Amino acid sequence: MQKLIMTLKSLQTKLQTNAQMLLIAAFIFGILGLWMLVLLRCDICNRSQGQKRPFFSLLSQYLTSRAVSILSLLQRRRLELNTKNIQQVQHNTLLYRIHRNRNTEYGKLYRFSEITDRKTFCTLHPLTRYDHYKDYILRIGKGEENVLISERPSVLSMTSGTSGSSAMLPSTRVTVNDFHQGFGMCFNSMLNVYPQTGNLQRTAKFFYPSNWSHSESGIPIGPNCLSSMTSKHKFNMYSTPAAGFEITAEPEALYVHLLFALKERTLGMLEANFASIVYHSFAFLQSKWEELIEDIRLGHVNPKLKITDDVRLKLSAQLKPDPRRASELAAEFGSGFRGIARRVWPHLNLVLAVDSGSNELYGSHLKQFYCEGVPIYSPVYAATEGLIGVNLWPEKEERHYLLCPQSMFCEFIPVDLCNEEQPQTLFMDEVKENSLYELVVTNASGLYRYRIGDIVKVVGFHNQCPVVEFKYRQDQMLNVRGEKITEKTFYQALLRAVKLWPGAVLLDYCCVESSLLGPFCGGSDPHYEVFVEIKGVRNLSEDQRYKLDQCLQEDSMVYQSCRRKGSIGPVRVHIVAAGSFKELMNFIIANLGTSYSQFKMHRVLRKKEFLDFIQRKVIS
Template sequence: MLLLFLLLLLLLLLLPPLSRLWQPWSPGPRLSWLACLQHRVAWGALCWAAAWQRRRLEQSTLRAGQSQQQALRWCLQGAPGPRRPLRGSTDMSAFRSHLPLTKASLAQEEESGEQLLPPASKQHHGKASLQVNSSPMDPNLQPHPPLRVGKDSPDGGPTPCPVSLQATLLGLAALNKAHPEVLVPGGTACLTPTSPWPSPLPWPWRVPSPGSAPGAKDPGALLLEALRSPGLRALEARTAVELLDVFSGLEANGEELARALAAGGPGAPLPWRAAELREALEQGPRGLALRLWPQLQVVVTLDAGGQAEAVAALRALWCRGLAFFSPAYAAAGGVVGLNLWPEQPGGLYLLPPGAPLIELLPVREGGQEEAATTVLLAEAQEGEEYELVLTDHTSLTRCRLGDVVRVVGAYNQCPVVRFVRRLSQTLSVRGEDIGEDVFSEALSRAVGQWPGATLLDHGCVESSVLDSSGGSAPHYEVFVALRGLRNLSEENRDKLDHCLQETYPRYKSLRFRGSVGPARVQLVGPEAFRELRAALAASPSSPFPPEMPRVLRHRRLARLLQRRVLS
């Protein structure tokens, strides 16, 4: 069956070159016929593969314990001989006792060096890297060595399907079910160089218009190409924060894009489309996407840490009225959650029982107990919160990822979860430990009290990082990018500290005693966060996972925002 799928994909890959060879003799109808044939063949192959993967997922989730035992066996078989501690045994208790939990650890930035991030080899979708250590996690740098999934086991045993490929196939099937008209030839445009789909596959429904540059990777060229196609049904971007940058750039460079459309770059001149772009921009950001592409239905981005604010801003402004869909959740270990329910808001993900092996570490109130024991997927309790633990078969380590999930349901014997926070993004200057979700809730409440303001981005820095206490009590420096508000009064700035006290009693107690100073809010432009993301992306290890840090631990990164303060 797998061989048949590969043959169909090979035929699919051969069709575009054939269409280009055919084009000189009959550039119109013949090319359209070939594109239609390509789409039919590809969609038939992908539907077959998705149905096959759904059957495998159904079987594995019905026997979650057995499936995880097989995943453990595969991890042990894949480990190099000297690192294989159990000598053929796959008992889970022995596995836990021989391999204690470790934390993801990332190299510290050298303050005197020129690099913001440590060098590492580039990763592909569905692969990430983990370095384990007992030191605290650092959210601003990317981990290594690589976590590989889907490789042949050394003893010739069954090869697990890569989670990235499974997420892509099942995600496409789910998207087609929720929005049947989206996956048509020419109906989708990706506005970022990297696709949100975890596994790279040919996309026959994205047919470039004549004159477009094949393989264009420049975001500006991708946006211009999308603007030439008013009939788009779906927009894609690797992450929501990158799509936020695209729409900000569209507004900033609107006139330049309109001139390029009118002049015909690339392709034939489209003066009518340039006029439509100018008219749409004049009406402001709200609903801009639907004014430019009236048939749009859905926005596809890859969910990861730190994306919620960008999604909220896109929903409120440029992508108002559109559905959002993420095919998977990406964490430090790669793809860890599958989205089978595009119609459900808020992002619900199934934790699959195959390789890599996933364990769940209960999160206790007031901090993680070191003596806590992990549970398997079938043992997860609804309503409880757990930290994800992934086993890397390459180095055979049980690594705590720092991503915390809340179990909201079950699919057969496997938990359906919602990702709630990253432990690496906790704020603590006096041991108060304000979680990412708690701070985001307080900030959202504060912004709601700022007349006309929409939150676009934010970043937090503990005062010790910037040496900004100046003899006063330690506090938080909060940098916010807003839409609709150009200046913050002192009264508005104080509202964040009041909301933090109302949301988190422990912080309120420390503020009352004077152990912690008031949070200082500073307004920056959206370009500050674009510069921060550019600095993060400059690292060779940045392509995966596409997380957005909200708490900056390094002075150099924090100063990128500090230099852009407006008020």
Template sequence: MLPTAAAALAVCVAVCVAVCVAVAVGAALPAAPPLRHRLARAALRRAAGWQRRRLELRGTEVRRSQERRLRRLLLPAEAAAGSDAFRESHPVKPSGAEGAPGGQGAPVPLLGPWALLRSCWAADPPLQGALLYLDALCTAFPQALALRGTALFCWAPGGPRAPAGWPLPTLYCTPAAAGAVPSRAAALQVQLLFALRERGLRALEAGLASELYDALAALRAGWPGLAEDLALGRLSPQLELPEGARRRLQGLLAPDAARAAELRAECARGFEGIVRRLWPQLQVVVVGTAHGGEQLYSDALRQADCKGLPFYCPFYRAAGALLGVNLWPEEPSARFLLCPDWAFCEFLPCPAEGQTATATALLGELWEGREYALVLTARPGEYRRRAGEVLRVAGFHKQCPMVEPVRRESQTLSVRGESIPEERFLQSLRRAVGLWPGARLVDYVCAESTLLGASSGACAPHYQVFVELRGLRDLSEGQRYKLDHCLQEDFPVYKSFRFKGSIGPLRLHLVAAGAFARLREAVGSPLPMPRVLRERRLLSAIQNAVVS
């Protein structure tokens, strides 16, 4: 049954009263953060309940919701014509640069009673998404919204970025300034130190899976120094920090010899399952982006450091726009419900080989199991732009599709039009590594030889592949050829070009340990790991680490 206007108004008023009480109590009782936290959490969960009901309603009228969203994005003269006329008058544009990853897309907004009240009738995707996240997280993991119970790992050199639960800042034990320092490695190490101080953590949250992966790699490599820093209540003198940031962060630390001793004891036992041993009350790992180029890190964390913990990826973003939310935290594979109020979405069917798709489908016209390239109208003036992502429809919740990201179009290898997508290249690479006795894949990137320019030589265009391995210090020519052979078996078009000599042999390079962490620092912004390098400076950075 549809909620009445009176019921909607009553909920809005109740939410605002609760928030106002929380703010008033916070002002009157500055020494009672637990009370402030409980009041704010209760108010936000009430608002989240309203947003959930609103989403369920919009899910029964997808076409109407999409038309409303489009009208808000268009000029008045265009809005009256409807979506069919809009699609006829605006051609689909190619994708631009990759947008910000999930959980890293925007500065932390200000939140007050008016913002919550307005969200009850106006589409405000960042706030709606955050409220739905807090509600889903608390429903699945009841202790996850504890005061200072979440440690945040994210690097945002341009200033603080909104974590998943930004409307409830008392959720986090991590100072915002820790993620804004210029050095990525220093930011993650400082955040790790603040996380280690809190034994009672209930959740670890990272903007990218690679950020948590690198923070835990710093723990493995430098735990004796971290234990000393905990015991002394200091920031390591070796950390590259601006003096002002160091002074502010240092003021938040205090010596903790007992926790330092616990850290030494647990790390001395080894690192498999170390996360659950260091934080015994931990319930969940929240990762803003864990698919695409980040999947390798997510898999590694699940199998080793974070073994036994559920992973929850709450949001789906593309081209910098928030598009969907994952309402099922306990499910092992992430499915994102595309919210009809958040952007006007079109879908270009991925054609069979030799065919070309020209007409787009709308949100309510998709087929389960099929793959589509996403076309977005998410901001005024930016009409019908390809988002550079391919999605698979995994099912439906009412009329809204639930999707799984499949690949990034910009990460396709192609020197002769053969088009090898990143997820299928990784499958071939893993199969080849399985043929090298004792080897385990740690990380990889690729480049097309054209990026090398004249330094690629006079040979035919080819792939350059850089890998970090465990268990092997060198590769024979026979082992190197196995990857090229696997690609030929998996991609007949590639095999045909190799046979004709129009694509040259793949060049495989082994790089030193830690090379990919330095590459992620060189990228310079918190974006998902690129698997096909398109910038000469990034290619040079990984070439400098080649050992074989």
């Protein structure tokens, strides 16, 4: 009995000791937890740049940002590993896609089950263009299964239509994931170079939802993944409330984006798919700033804005009168628009938008005028076909993109063989630095050995993987006598010519081959008709207009030879009214059924109705 009592007392003592230890541990963990919460709150407050936002709104953005940061670091490490064994990664990427679709009608036709390596693939499957797939895609839209790919596409994506007409391409979930991973890798690069972008400042995202349609079988038809809106849990990161992203009309949506962006003095970033969207947003701001600051002063949404009552009610709930901010903005706008971005948003860190290719002119306008002093990061090289490359060097002026070896299986046609229908191609591990190639891709959505029409220059290698610079699109090349003037060559010549026009600043331009004019070409010799929107001058002399032709001759020996022989006539330059190219953009979008968020300006017009439209805008 006495032993039992002693055992019970001993057990009681141990329990008391354990309880005390648990209390001490709980106390210590409680202190540590409280300390971590204090540190977390301090970190959030430090990163908030003095914003007067609810703490839980900041906390939500903080947690999202940290999660994206960790995920992007993992994706970047995976990319680095892939670039160290490029041949094997490309081999696996190709065979996975071939194996996945080997039992489709298309796979059986091209004997996918016999393909064991890239050379067999190139032997059994020809190089292709869009017409090769058109009937297959129409059948997929009608609901036929197992035709081109083994899964039902999530979207039938419309291309931007720079070739003159918009094409429809299937997009799968894999394509969507590739885009997300690409932006994740870019987010990692952005944080490394611009760590201040990790602050809890809101971003003004200029995004315009599309009016989606559906195929006969119910597959959504619309823009590609690059143009799709981000997931709803990220709305806290944007200055525009969620209701603003429901507005499909471009002028109304842009007005709302600008209204809420201007309210946010601590804005940290401007984001859009392309630099053209940001540029046109500032041009719109320049014409509407008085109405916008009046809305901020009164704390309401402009009653003239054509939006639904439901959306207006949701937006109005986010607005309060702010006469102090309105007065501050009025003073800045009254001082002019050079450098306006940094003046109205003193904490602005970055403009995130693609400014290569046809968007180079708009990027230049932003850097030299509206966004003076604010860096621009062009994050990805992408197309409707999918993600092609990522820019891991945000701080560099040159827009170089590392090809993503798991996104596309890539082949390269040396530029001097581009006119051949079935030229010999090279693989990623066979290309040479400083050489030009036409890019050929096999993607995850049923395009095999597809000639997308892009010409790229290999500027170097990251580990074993090519780093490329986009040079031009073949369908945007001027060619009336075999002279083949690329978009880049013409643009550089035009910039030089404009410098010879005293006081002139080039705002926008496009070209037309005289054959599109038909019997009204104004002469028998084929030539280029050039339409420019400029500020600073109202007219040009014939000698000044001829400067462009001289610059082209200096930049192209073939063009110069044709001019001297008289087989090509001189360039004819036309000045159009202010705002004409924005109107042309609206006209092309309405005509082709593309979206504002994916539109790229057509530097060479291929459709007569587009030419007729811009001709009506000529003032000189």
